[in-house]
Amino acid sequence: MTLPEHRRRLLQVARATVRQMVAGGAPAAAEPAVPQDRPLGGLFVTLMVHGRLRGCVGTFAPPEDLVRTVQSVTRSSLADSRFEHCRLRAADLPHLVIEISLLSSSERTADPLSLVPGEHGVVIRSGSRSGCFLPKVATERGWSAEMFLSNCCTMKAGLPADAWRQPDTEVYLFTAEVFSDADRDRSEGMG
Numbered sequence: 001m002t003l004p005e006h007r008r009r010l011l012q013v014a015r016a017t018v019r020q021m022v023a024g025g026a027p028a029a030a031e032p033a034v035p036q037d038r039p040l041g042g043l044f045v046t047l048m049v050h051g052r053l054r055g056c057v058g059t060f061a062p063p064e065d066l067v068r069t070v071q072s073v074t075r076s077s078l079a080d081s082r083f084e085h086c087r088l089r090a091a092d093l094p095h096l097v098i099e100i101s102l103l104s105s106s107e108r109t110a111d112p113l114s115l116v117p118g119e120h121g122v123v124i125r126s127g128s129r130s131g132c133f134l135p136k137v138a139t140e141r142g143w144s145a146e147m148f149l150s151n152c153c154t155m156k157a158g159l160p161a162d163a164w165r166q167p168d169t170e171v172y173l174f175t176a177e178v179f180s181d182a183d184r185d186r187s188e189g190m191g
Contacts, residue, residue, distance in 0.1 A: 006034045007100075010070050011181045014045055014098045017074040023090045034066045041105035041174055043069060044134060045077045047088065048097045054088055055080035060106060060123070060132075070100065099180035101134055106172035112164050115145050115173050123172040124152050126163055131156025135176050 013034075043066075044058030055077035063069035078088060088096070106123050109115070115122060117138035124131055131152050138148040149171070150161040163169050 006037070007179050008181075009034050010066060010100055011098055011179070013067050013070045014074045014100060015096075015181065017071045018047070018078065018088065018096065018098070019093065021075060021078050022088050022093065032067075036063070036066060039105065040066075040102055042103040043073060044101040044103070044176075045070065045073045046099040046101070046134075046180075047074075047077050047080075048099070049088070049092045049095045051097075054083050054086065054092070054096075056134075058101070058103070060103070062105075074098075097180055097182045099178060099182075101176040101178045104175045106174040108170055108172050112149050112171040113145050115148065117143060117145055117148055119175060120173040121176055122149060122152050123174070124149070124157050124159070124164055124169060125172075126157065126159055126166070126169040129157045129159055131158070134178075136178065 040062055042058055042060040043063060044056060046053070047055035057076040057080050058073055059069065103121070112122075118135055121135040121137075122133055133148065133152045133156065137143070138145075141147075141151075143151065149164040153159040153163045154161050157163070159169070164171055
């Protein structure tokens with residue numbers, strides 16, 4: 001699969017940020033802006049080593065500057081608190097796959113079961129608690145729409161499994177354009 005140049009550049013920015021943070025050295029040179037070809041509702045950066053998750057953090061704020069947002073979110077993914085015991089090291093870099101998810105705007109839904117697993121991501125909010133899952137989580141785990149919603153409540157928002165059914169709980173759906181450097185890395189090496 002050949003990625004458009006501006007998507008490849010975002011992956012290069014993320015990888016340069018990882019290398020600088022993990023291996024040390026001079027900060028990456030200023031990158032030219034990457035154009036947004038459509039309005040975005042945020043983005044996530046996912047880091048995987050040998051197919052295992054090592055960081056996934058994002059923002060639901062529409063990015064004003066894609067390059068700076070990718071750099072910031074990549075740094076946050078490296079600091080993902082779920083992986084404090086196994087932070088990325090320089091030895092992991094040859095095996096690192098970076099995935100970027102560009103999000104649509106989140107739309108509140110009155111019918112949470114209208115979500116299509118694998119196509120929609122979900123944000124659930126109730127009071128001060130909230131959680132989200134990217135669309136691919138449902139596919140990877142083989143979850144139905146109901147399981148996806150319930151697991152987001154319990155695993156991400158710390159809410160009861162049926163909280164998504166409550167009238168005071170807000171459920172938002174979004175889509176994501178997902179691309180990674182996995183194909184490039186297999187063909188070009190990790191250098």
